[in-house]
Amino acid sequence: MNYALFIARKIYNGGDNTQKVSKPAINIATIGVAIGLAVMIISVCVVLGFKHSIRDKIVGFGSHITVANFLTLxxxxxxxxxxxxxxxxxLKTIxxxxxxxxxxxxxxxxxxxSxxxxxxxxxxxxxxxxxxxxxxxxxxVIPRFSDTENQQxxxxxxxxxxxxxxxVGQRLFAYFINKQNVRTRKFTIAGIYSTNMKQFDAQVCFTDLYTAKKLNGWEADQYSGAEILVNDFLQLDPISYDVLSKVKNKVDHYGETYSSxxxxxxxxxIFSWLDLMDxxxxxxxALMIAVAGVTMISGLLIIILERTQMIGILKALGSRNKxxxxxxxxxxxxxIGRGLIIGNIIGFGxxxxxxxxxLIKLDPQTYYVSTVPxxxxxxLIVALNLATLLICVLVLIAPSYLISHIHPAKSMHYE
Structure with missing residues (x-):
C-alpha cells in the first residue's frame, strides 16, 4: 500500500489519537471548497440556460441561416x-x-x-x-397555414x-399599403402567443404564405426567402459558409441576386451581449477557485504546524521530506473531495x-424570460469538479515545502 496515502487516511479518519487535527481548520477549508464549487455550478448552469433560452427565441422567429435577396439583407x-x-x-444536401x-x-x-x-x-x-x-x-391554436389559398x-x-x-375568435380588418393601392383583408384570430421578446412580440404576426405573397404582388415562385435550421448550433459557421458558397452571386430568372x-x-x-456573459x-x-485555494492553503499550514511533532517523529524514523x-x-x-461532494449537493439542489x-423570477421586459433559466x-460540471480538485492540489504544493524546514530534534520540544 502507498505509505503516504495510508498515513493520510489514518489521520483523516482519526486513527492517530496522540494529537487531534484542528477541526475548525478542516471545516473552514471544506466550507470554502463547497461554497466555491456550488457558486460555480450555479453560475455555469444559469448562464447556459439564459444564453440558450434567448438564442432559441431569436431563432424561433426566424432560423439559423436565411437565404434571401441581397437587397433585402x-x-x-x-x-x-x-x-x-x-x-x-x-441546400438540403449540405x-x-x-x-x-x-x-x-x-x-x-x-x-x-377603437x-x-x-x-x-x-x-x-x-x-x-x-x-x-x-x-x-x-x-x-396554430392553424394549418397554406401556400395555395387564403384561409383568413x-x-x-x-x-x-x-x-x-x-x-381568440375575434375578426378584425388589416390594411396593406403598396405602390399601387390600399388592400384590405379580414382575419380571424386563431391563436395568441407570448415569448417575452419585446422587439418581436410588439410587431410579428403569422398568417398564410399565400396571403403574404399576394399582398406583396409577387409571382407564384417568389418569396422573401428560405429559412434554414441546422442540427448543431456549434457548427453554424461552417454550415453558413457552405450555404453562402452555393447561393453567392447566383441570379434568378427575374434578375434578383441571392445571398445569405x-x-x-x-x-x-444581442449575441455580443450574450457573449459578455461568458x-x-x-x-x-476565477474568484471562487481563488477563495477555495486560499482557504485550503490556510488550512494546510495550520494542520502542518499542529502536526510538527508528528513530522519530527516521521523524519527521525527515516521518512523523507517528499x-x-x-x-x-x-x-x-x-x-477537497469532501468539499466537492457537499458543493455538488448544494449546487444541484x-x-x-x-x-x-x-422560484426566482425576472422581469421579462428586461431579461426576455420570466424566471431564471x-x-x-x-x-462541463464534471470538468469543473476535476479542475477545482487539480488547481487546489497544485496551489498546495508550494506551502507543503514548509515541512522541509522542520528539524526532528527541535520539533520534539514543540508545543
Missing part, C-alpha cells in the same frame, strides 16, 4: 427571390442542415373599432416548423392583443429547485 425593405424545389434540394422552409414578410395595419397598430405579417406555409410558437402559445387566419402576440383588446446571413450576423447586438462566468470561476509532503497533500485531497419551481451540462 442590406436594407429593411422586402425584395422577392425565387425559391424553387431545385434550390431547396440543393451536411448539418436540418430543415428548410419558405417565408414571406409584408407590412400592414391591424384596425379595430384603435389601430402597425405590424409585420410573416407568411408561412405547410413546411413551417411551428414548434417554437406552439411552445409559447397562451391561448387558441392570423396568430398574434399577447402584446398586440392587449394593445388592441383582442381575443446567419442569425448571429442578423442580430449582432466573461462574467470566467471572472466568477514522503511527508505527500502525506499532507493526500490529507488535503480528502478535505438549488439548480433543480429553480428548474422545477421557477437553468441548463445542466454534465460534462
Amino acid at each position: 442590406q436594407s429593411s425593405e422586402q425584395y422577392p427571390i425565387v425559391i424553387n424545389d431545385s434550390l431547396t434540394k440543393e 451536411p448539418g442542415v436540418k430543415h428548410i422552409q419558405r417565408y414571406a414578410y409584408t407590412q400592414g395595419i391591424l384596425k379595430t373599432n 384603435d389601430f397598430l402597425g405590424v409585420v405579417l410573416k407568411g408561412v406555409g405547410p413546411d413551417f416548423d411551428s414548434t417554437f410558437i406552439h411552445n409559447n402559445m397562451v391561448e387558441g 387566419n392570423i396568430v398574434i402576440s399577447k402584446t398586440i392583443a392587449d394593445k388592441l383588446k383582442l381575443k 446571413e446567419n442569425i448571429i450576423e442578423q442580430n449582432p447586438q 466573461m462574467n462566468v470566467w471572472i466568477i470561476l 514522503q511527508i509532503r505527500h502525506i499532507f497533500l493526500w490529507f488535503a485531497t480528502f478535505i 438549488i439548480i433543480f429547485l429553480q428548474k422545477w419551481t421557477g 437553468v441548463e445542466i451540462n454534465i460534462s
Whole structure:
C-alpha cells in the first residue's frame, strides 16, 4: 500500500489519537471548497440556460441561416427571390442542415373599432416548423397555414392583443399599403402567443404564405426567402459558409441576386451581449477557485504546524521530506473531495429547485424570460469538479515545502 496515502487516511479518519487535527481548520477549508464549487455550478448552469433560452427565441422567429435577396439583407425593405424545389434540394444536401422552409414578410395595419397598430405579417406555409410558437402559445391554436389559398387566419402576440383588446375568435380588418393601392383583408384570430421578446412580440404576426405573397404582388415562385435550421448550433459557421458558397452571386430568372446571413450576423447586438456573459462566468470561476485555494492553503499550514511533532517523529524514523509532503497533500485531497461532494449537493439542489419551481423570477421586459433559466451540462460540471480538485492540489504544493524546514530534534520540544 502507498505509505503516504495510508498515513493520510489514518489521520483523516482519526486513527492517530496522540494529537487531534484542528477541526475548525478542516471545516473552514471544506466550507470554502463547497461554497466555491456550488457558486460555480450555479453560475455555469444559469448562464447556459439564459444564453440558450434567448438564442432559441431569436431563432424561433426566424432560423439559423436565411437565404434571401441581397437587397433585402442590406436594407429593411422586402425584395422577392425565387425559391424553387431545385434550390431547396440543393441546400438540403449540405451536411448539418436540418430543415428548410419558405417565408414571406409584408407590412400592414391591424384596425379595430377603437384603435389601430402597425405590424409585420410573416407568411408561412405547410413546411413551417411551428414548434417554437406552439411552445409559447397562451391561448387558441396554430392553424394549418397554406401556400395555395387564403384561409383568413392570423396568430398574434399577447402584446398586440392587449394593445388592441383582442381575443381568440375575434375578426378584425388589416390594411396593406403598396405602390399601387390600399388592400384590405379580414382575419380571424386563431391563436395568441407570448415569448417575452419585446422587439418581436410588439410587431410579428403569422398568417398564410399565400396571403403574404399576394399582398406583396409577387409571382407564384417568389418569396422573401428560405429559412434554414441546422442540427448543431456549434457548427453554424461552417454550415453558413457552405450555404453562402452555393447561393453567392447566383441570379434568378427575374434578375434578383441571392445571398445569405446567419442569425448571429442578423442580430449582432444581442449575441455580443450574450457573449459578455461568458466573461462574467470566467471572472466568477476565477474568484471562487481563488477563495477555495486560499482557504485550503490556510488550512494546510495550520494542520502542518499542529502536526510538527508528528513530522519530527516521521523524519527521525527515516521518512523523507517528499514522503511527508505527500502525506499532507493526500490529507488535503480528502478535505477537497469532501468539499466537492457537499458543493455538488448544494449546487444541484438549488439548480433543480429553480428548474422545477421557477422560484426566482425576472422581469421579462428586461431579461426576455420570466424566471431564471437553468441548463445542466454534465460534462462541463464534471470538468469543473476535476479542475477545482487539480488547481487546489497544485496551489498546495508550494506551502507543503514548509515541512522541509522542520528539524526532528527541535520539533520534539514543540508545543
